[in-house]
Amino acid sequence: MHTNYIRVLPTEHSRLPHYIKPQGQNLIPGGKSSPNLCMANIDPAPTLSDQDSLFDISESLVPIRELKQPGITSVSFDGLLKDPLLLKEDLKKGCGGQLWPAGILLAKYMLREHRMDLLGAGGGLVGLAVARGCSVNMPIYITDQESMLPLMEDNIKINGLSPNVRATVLNWGRPLPASIPTHPAVVLAADCVYFEPAFPLLISTLEQLLGPESVCYFCFKRRRRADMRCIKQIKKIFDVVEIRDYADYDTYARDNLFLYKIKSRNLKKG
Numbered sequence: 001m002h003t004n005y006i007r008v009l010p011t012e013h014s015r016l017p018h019y020i021k022p023q024g025q026n027l028i029p030g031g032k033s034s035p036n037l038c039m040a041n042i043d044p045a046p047t048l049s050d051q052d053s054l055f056d057i058s059e060s061l062v063p064i065r066e067l068k069q070p071g072i073t074s075v076s077f078d079g080l081l082k083d084p085l086l087l088k089e090d091l092k093k094g095c096g097g098q099l100w101p102a103g104i105l106l107a108k109y110m111l112r113e114h115r116m117d118l119l120g121a122g123g124g125l126v127g128l129a130v131a132r133g134c135s136v137n138m139p140i141y142i143t144d145q146e147s148m149l150p151l152m153e154d155n156i157k158i159n160g161l162s163p164n165v166r167a168t169v170l171n172w173g174r175p176l177p178a179s180i181p182t183h184p185a186v187v188l189a190a191d192c193v194y195f196e197p198a199f200p201l202l203i204s205t206l207e208q209l210l211g212p213e214s215v216c217y218f219c220f221k222r223r224r225r226a227d228m229r230c231i232k233q234i235k236k237i238f239d240v241v242e243i244r245d246y247a248d249y250d251t252y253a254r255d256n257l258f259l260y261k262i263k264s265r266n267l268k269k270g
Contacts, residue, residue, distance in 0.1 A: 070088075070089065070090040070091075070092070071088075071089060072086050072087065072088050072089070072158070073086070073087045073089055073099065074086055074087075075087055075099075075104075075125070075129070077104070077107055077108045077111055077129060077133075078108065080108060080111040080112065080133060081111070081129065081132055081133050083132065085125075085128055085129050085132055085159060086155070086158045086159055087099065087124075087125060087128070087155055088151060088154045088155050088158065090151055099125060101191075101221050101255065101257055102190045102191040102219040102220050102221050102257055103124070103125040103126050103190040103191060103219075104125070105190075105219050105252055105257050105259060106126050106188060106189075106190045106217060106219035106259065107125055107126045107129040107130065107190075108247075109217070109219075109243070109246050109259060110126070110129070110130050110133075110188065110217065111129060111130065111133045111134075112246065112247065124142065124144060124148070124151075124152060124155065125190075126188050126190050127140065127142040127165070127188070128142070128155055128156070128159055128161060128165065130188070131161055131164065131165050132159065132161065140161075140164055140165045140166070141165075141166050141167075141168055142156075142165060142166070142167050142168075143167070143168055143169060143170045144167075144169070145169065146169050149167055149168075149169060152167035153167050172198070172201040172202060172204070172205045173200070173201030173204050173205065175208070176205075176208050176209070182208070182209075182211065183209070183210065183211025183212075183213070183214055184209060184211075184214060185213065185214060185215070186214070186215050186216070186217070187206070187209050187210065187214060187215070187216040187217070187262075188216075188217050189216060189217070189218045189219065189220075190219050190220070191219070191220055191221065192218070192220060193220040193222075193227045193230045193231075194223070194227075196226045196229065196230075199229065199230045199233055200233075202230070203230075203233060203234060203237065206234070206237075206238070206262070207237065210238065210262070210263070210264045211264060212264055212266065214263065214264060215261060215262070215263055216238075216261070216262035216263070217243075217259065217260075217261060217262075218234075218259070218260045218261075218262050219257070219258070219259045219260075220257075220258060221255070221256055221257050221258075222256040222257075222258065223256070231258075231260065234262060237265075238262045238263060238264060238265060239262070239263045239264070239265050240260055240261070240262050241260065241261045242258060242259070242260050243259045243260060243261055246259070
């Protein structure tokens with residue numbers, strides 16, 4: 001019987017590869033998963049590390065928000081959580097240290113549609129929300145880049161989710177560490193589409209994670225026309241269906257927020 005566990009790809013700009021350096025930042029990729037319920041993050045291949053100068057990008061690529069002061073935000077997801085989730089936000093280590101819209105949408109969808117005993121996952125907002133809102137009887141591993149580990153650990157602690165939820169590191173575009181089980185039942189990915197050169201790294205990791213029975217819930221906000229190329233590339237490899245039958249779909253669609261279900265193709269032999 002296939003073991004049920006989840007990986008979650010972390011949110012947005014915290015996962016920029018080390019050779020992608022927005023002005024004023026030096027972000028390191030990361031995010032890791034492990035047995036049972038997990039999340040994943042993507043890191044560049046070592047052979048690309050000598051191309052730093054080619055991937056320096058301007059602030060126009062990722063719109064700059066007003067700098068948010070460190071603090072704790074209470075999130076109930078429109079009452080879906082009886083006890084609100086407390087999320088520490090801190091931008092000192094990168095943009096991944098704050099809430100992002102696709103994470104909110106994916107967490108709400110999972111809480112509404114997938115309340116089941118063997119469902120749980122984590123990676124910051126999404127993983128902690130699902131861990132809080134669902135009955136989970138197995139370890140949950142949430143992942144992001146190494147610089148985000150202290151923040152994730154703080155969020156696990158202030159929500160009282162230790163030791164069931166554990167934070168760790170995984171890099172995109174590289175072989176999965178031996179500690180990470182292959183072919184999890186569910187992968188959650190929020191705001192993983194943000195920079196076109198990283199698309200192959202993301203897809204490479206999805207190819208490693210998704211087995212014949214795996215399902216990936218993939219949510220992102222389209223900010224540039226190039227963002228849809230990622231979905232087009234994914235469709236060349238996987239079966240992809242846009243999910244529309246959820247509350248407030250029209251509102252989210254107007255804000256260019258999209259949710260997809262991704263599965264491996266069943267290739268028949270002979």
